[in-house]
Amino acid sequence: DAIEFGLDAPVEVEYHDSIGSTNERARELADEGRTDLAVVADEQTAGRGRLDRGWSGPSGGIYCSLLIRPDAPPAHAPVYTLAAAVAVTTAAREGGVDASIKWPNDVLVGESGERGGKKLCGILTEMEGEADRVKWLIVGIGINANVDTDMLPEGATSLQAERGEPFDRRRFTQRLLETFDGLRSDPDSILDAWREHAATIGQRVRVDTPGGEIVGEAVDVEFPGALIVETDDGERRRVTAGDCEHLRP
Ligand code: BT5
Known part of the structure; x- marks a missing residue:
């Protein structure tokens, strides 16, 4: 069930069965002057989290980096992290998994439960600015899709574990890319959607x-x-x- 086959995305997709880090690859493409594309992989062997933390990337996941060049100042970068969190949460809910967002960059399942939420997805946004404008921006999204939880760190969950059966990763990726694409040019809609999908507000x-x-x-x-x-x-x-x-x- 490789993601590549039959994916119908609103941006160009560069697909890899396995890669070190989709953010690193997107960075190479940024340096070549490219934009409006997604690097997507089924497995990641050297994934990164924030602050030099690692990201486990067993096969069966969805590891995705979006490369864009928004016409915006560097200070606006965080809004794209919010948009990605909304996109993941939307796709998960459409598939029957009750996900919600924990500020700033996590998507959790079971947040309303006694023991607190388990991490389904993390987002790492990286950016380079140039003269008060974003030069390139990479939104890296790691989703535990069809992955056994014993391949993941403590406190993590996967789409498959939550639903009890595998997800169609192609469809999920497509909905993720479509939702992000629909939000990215309208910051107000991003904040509204974020509030709707957030677990953090009121906590x-x-x-x-x-x-x-x-x-x-x-x-x-x-x-x-x-x-x-x-x-x-x-x-x-x-x-x-x-x-x-x-x-x-
Ligand atoms: C994140 O960092 O949550 C951002 C993760 C971004 C990963 C994507 S995958 C595609 C792209 N390419 C990359 O190389 N990276 C991006 P942070 O908030 O710092 O959380 C990291 C912490 O989450 C780790 O220290 C672990 O405790 C935990 N963790 C690691 N792997 C996990 C996983 N697969 N599922 C849930 N939690 C995990």
């Missing part, structure tokens, strides 16, 4: 930010992707980067 959260830890209630998201947290002393904090944990009441 009590702890966010580890470069400037220290913030605890409070997540009340909204603001362009280009900042989380608004109301702390216990009633202060409204605007968090632009960090790792977020949903706290159980």
Whole structure:
């Protein structure tokens, strides 16, 4: 069930059965001046997460990097991470898996359950700016699709494990690319869709930010992707980067 066969995507797709990292490959294509394409693989052997963390990429997954050159300042980059999270969540829900987004870059399943959500997907957005404009932007999306959970780190889940049967990875990838394509030129629609698909809004959260830890209630998201947290002393904090944990009441 390789993704390649019969994929009907809104952008050009470069497909690999196995690759080190689709983000690395997309970067090579960016350096060649290319744009509006997706690098997609079934297996990744040297996948990367944020902050030098790794990403497990067993065969049966969907590893996808979108290369775009939006006419936008570098500061707008986070909104494309939100758009990708919406696209993954949409495709998962269409397939019967009740996924939701954890700010900023995770898609979880079972967030409303007692033990908290399990990670289905992670997103790594990389960018180069040039004179106040984005030169290239790569949105790397790793989805545990038809993968056994014992191939994954603790706390992870897969589409197949959640539904009890394999997903059509081609269809999922197609819906992912279509949804992202439909959102990417309209930041307002991205934020609206994000709020609709997010688990984080309304939760009590702890966010580890470069400037220290913030605890409070997540009340909204603001362009280009900042989380608004109301702390216990009633202060409204605007968090632009960090790792977020949903706290159980
Ligand atoms: C992410 O980082 O969640 C971003 C992952 C992006 C992966 C995609 S795959 C396509 C493209 N090519 C790449 O090389 N990368 C992108 P972060 O929030 O830092 O989370 C990383 C952490 O998630 C790790 O430290 C593990 O704890 C956990 N993890 C690793 N592999 C996982 C998996 N397959 N499923 C769930 N959790 C995983």
